[in-house]
Amino acid sequence: MASPKTHYVCSECGASSAKWLGRCPSCSAWNTLVETVAESGGAAKNRYQSLARSQPVATLSEIEAKDFDRTPTSLEELDRVLGGGIVTGGVVLIGGDPGIGKSTLLLQAVDALSRQMKVLYVTGEESGAQVAMRSRRLGLDGSQVRVLAEIGLEKILATIEVEAPDFCVIDSIQTLYSEQLSSAPGSVAQVRECAAQLTRTAKATGCAMVLVGHVTKEGALAGPRVLEHIVDTVLYFEGDTHSSYRLVRAIKNRFGAVNEIGVFAMTEKGLKGVTNPSAIFLSTHGEPVPGSCVLVTLEGTRPLLVELQALVDGGGPSPRRLSVGLDRDRLAMLLAVLHRHAGVATMDQDVFVNAVGGVRITEPAADLAVLLAIQSSLRGKALPKGFIAFGEVGLAGEVRPAPRGQERLKEAAKLGFSVAVVPQANAPKKPINGLTVHAVARIEDAIEILRGM
Ligand code: TYD
Ligand code: MG
Numbered sequence: 001m002a003s004p005k006t007h008y009v010c011s012e013c014g015a016s017s018a019k020w021l022g023r024c025p026s027c028s029a030w031n032t033l034v035e036t037v038a039e040s041g042g043a044a045k046n047r048y049q050s051l052a053r054s055q056p057v058a059t060l061s062e063i064e065a066k067d068f069d070r071t072p073t074s075l076e077e078l079d080r081v082l083g084g085g086i087v088t089g090g091v092v093l094i095g096g097d098p099g100i101g102k103s104t105l106l107l108q109a110v111d112a113l114s115r116q117m118k119v120l121y122v123t124g125e126e127s128g129a130q131v132a133m134r135s136r137r138l139g140l141d142g143s144q145v146r147v148l149a150e151i152g153l154e155k156i157l158a159t160i161e162v163e164a165p166d167f168c169v170i171d172s173i174q175t176l177y178s179e180q181l182s183s184a185p186g187s188v189a190q191v192r193e194c195a196a197q198l199t200r201t202a203k204a205t206g207c208a209m210v211l212v213g214h215v216t217k218e219g220a221l222a223g224p225r226v227l228e229h230i231v232d233t234v235l236y237f238e239g240d241t242h243s244s245y246r247l248v249r250a251i252k253n254r255f256g257a258v259n260e261i262g263v264f265a266m267t268e269k270g271l272k273g274v275t276n277p278s279a280i281f282l283s284t285h286g287e288p289v290p291g292s293c294v295l296v297t298l299e300g301t302r303p304l305l306v307e308l309q310a311l312v313d314g315g316g317p318s319p320r321r322l323s324v325g326l327d328r329d330r331l332a333m334l335l336a337v338l339h340r341h342a343g344v345a346t347m348d349q350d351v352f353v354n355a356v357g358g359v360r361i362t363e364p365a366a367d368l369a370v371l372l373a374i375q376s377s378l379r380g381k382a383l384p385k386g387f388i389a390f391g392e393v394g395l396a397g398e399v400r401p402a403p404r405g406q407e408r409l410k411e412a413a414k415l416g417f418s419v420a421v422v423p424q425a426n427a428p429k430k431p432i433n434g435l436t437v438h439a440v441a442r443i444e445d446a447i448e449i450l451r452g453m
Contacts, residue, residue, distance in 0.1 A: 006181055008033040011188075029240075035189040037180045071208075074112040077273035078105065080300075081235055081248050082097040083256015086167060086208040088112070090255060091199050093173075093227055094248075095213040096237025101246055102212050105237075105264070105271050105348055106169045114144035117166035117185035120159070124151040124175030136396050150183065153178040153194050157201055158334075165207055170198060172212035173227070195227050228252060238357025245280055246271065248358065249299075260300035279415055281306040281357040287385070291377030294388045294417065295369035296408035297361055302412040303404075305388070307356040308366065315350035325355030326366065334393060338371055341397030342447040344378065357393060365402035367393035368421065368446060375447055384453050386418035389446075391426070397443045401425035409435060421446050421453075 011034050015026035023030050048079055070085035079085050082092070090411040096102050103126070110119045111235045123131050126141065135142040138181065146163060148227035150156055153176050160168060170176070177185040195211060202209045213227065228234050232254040239244045239246040248262040263277040263447055274280060282294065291310045296303055302401075308326075323331045331353060338344045355361050368391035376383050390408055392400040405426030412420060413435040420437045440446045 005038045005281060006035050007038045009036045010034075010147060019442075020345065024393060027151075034192075035181050035183045035187075037178075039192060051307075059418045060339050070255075071113065073109045075105070075109055075271075075273060076275065077262030078109060078248065080394075081250045081253075081256075081262040082233065083250075083253055083260075085288045086210075087255050088132060088166075088205060088208060088232065089203050089206045091202050091231040092208075092233040093195075093213055093231040094210060094212045095215050099213055100239065100240055101264070101266055103137070103171055104134070104236055104266075105248075106210060106212065107131065108140065110145050110167065110169055110269050110369060111135065111138075111140040111142055113167050118143070118146075119166065120146045120148060120163050120168045122148045122150060122156055122159075122168065122170050124149075124170070125172055144209070144278065151175050151177060153197060153245050157197065160201055160205070160207065160285050164205070167208045167210075167212045168202075170212065170330055172215050191227065191430055194332065195230050199230050219254065238358070238360055242428060243357055245274070245277075245357055248298075257300065261302075278303055278305055278411055281359055283307050283356050288382035288387070290380050290382045292371055293368050293369045293373035293383055294412075295361070296388050296390050297363060297366060298402070298404055302415035303408050304359075305412065305417075306359055306361065308361075308369050309354045309356060310370065310377045311352045312346060312349045312377040313352075315348060317405045319346075320350045320352075322351075323353045325358065325360050326353055326370065327362070330364075330367070331370065333395070334371055335369055335374070337393055337395060337397055338374065340445075341442065342375075342444040344375060344447065346374070346378065349378070363402075364392040364400075365390045367391065368399060368423075368443075371379060372421065372446065372450060375450055378398060383450070384419050386416065387421075388412045388417045388419070389421045391421075391423040391440075393443050399423045399440050399442060399446065409437065421449060 008020050010024040010032045012029040012032045013027035015024055017033060020033055024032050068087045072079050072085040079292055094102055110121050113119050128147050148159055160320050173191055174186040177190050178193050181189050181193055198209060234252040236249045236251055237246060244266045246264045246266060250260050251256045253257060259383040261275040264271040265274050293308050295306050295308050297306055321331050335346050381387055388404050394400055401423045405422060406428060409428055409432055411421060413432045417433055420435055422437060422439055424439045424441045424450055427437060438449050
């Protein structure tokens with residue numbers, strides 16, 4: 001095969017150049033030229049043909065809305081984030097830190113699916129022997145799982161054609177290279193080209209695919225963000241590698257809800273689903289300690305109780321604000337609100353906050369619990385036993401309601417929590433058994449209640 005020519009395209013403005021340049025001659029942006037396969041008009045047209053087949057114009061109501069053909073993986077927590085199972089021709093990108101358990105989870109999924117369909121596991125990072133060893137260790141039968149240790153994209157595509165699998169895992173996309181490009185495996189150009197080719201194959205053959213991707217130091221999927229819109233579903237694996245719990249979160253899903261999470265525990269026999277995860281992120285203090293406040297957060301469809309910890313300590317001339325699992329800019333904003341509206345000053349203090357268990361909390365409903373933990377640490381006085389809080393805090397000092405407040409309160413009551421500080425609009429209409437609820441409209445009211453406890 002004659003190797004097709006490549007050229008360099010600016011990722012900012014789209015200008016092309018025959019050779020690589022540090023600066024785009026057209027828009028003058030630095031370091032934006034990326035190697036791309038040069039295609040004739042015909043080839044370029046073919047490229048996306050199978051992504052969406054051309055059809056005559058039709059009225060929406062006349063188009064048959066058939067549900068996607070889903071196959072459950074029999075890993076219940078994985079199915080939950082996928083929206084019910086893998087979809088024919090669907091492409092899933094799964095990202096996460098090294099060592100978090102991506103290969104383990106996918107090997108388990110491939111093994112379970114091999115009982116119902118033809119599966120292929122392509123490994124570019126490990127040898128076949130290593131995969132076999134892991135499979136033995138996991139106690140998997142693995143007899144029907146076909147394994148290919150290969151990093152050449154063209155060879156992989158040829159194998160897919162011959163083997164005709166219904167489900168294929170590529171572990172990982174960063175190790176693949178296409179002969180059409182001269183850039184190294186893992187470069188933006190290679191990752192993008194390989195993902196596009198594999199996606200096209202998935203759509204054309206109906207083979208469901210999972211691409212494993214690595215995460216950069218900045219926390220984004222390595223390679224371009226373009227990967228995220230090529231694929232149908234993007235999942236992130238998160239959690240603290242030092243604890244045994246792992247969360248799989250859907251960031252994008254064309255076949256189901258986003259922000260649904262699956263919870264797993266890493267055991268000696270691989271990842272096991274945790275079906276009732278609401279209490280796993282609580283640390284176990286015998287007696288309440290200062291600087292700790294339990295938040296009821298809502299992840300996807302299930303409430304989770306997460307302990308937030310704050311430490312406020314005398315700082316130097318430029319005090320530090322650090323957060324783990326929470327947004328640092330938001331912390332700075334909350335501290336300003338706390339000072340301005342509740343008169344609690346932390347200007348000369350270092351403030352550290354942490355969400356226990358390596359969870360990442362993105363919803364603003366965590367605000368109130370963060371502020372109460374900070375206030376508790378500042379006073380050196382623990383919150384009462386069985387205390388929970390949630391609610392968003394605005395710049396004007398108002399406490400705004402959190403979605404589905406009743407569900408959060410009920411879950412907390414079920415787990416034996418007895419005191420809650422919540423936004424006014426989330427106050428329950430009927431009293432909840434065993435739970436005393438203080439409804440507040442402003443942050444100063446919440447701080448006032450705390451002082452009286
Ligand atoms: P792995 O799936 O190789 O991670 P990734 O593919 O995301 O890089 O996960 C490996 C880690 O999980 C490793 O540190 C060992 C641990 N582990 C277990 O604790 N139990 C097991 O049964 C297996 C297979 C791995
Ligand atoms: Mg791996």
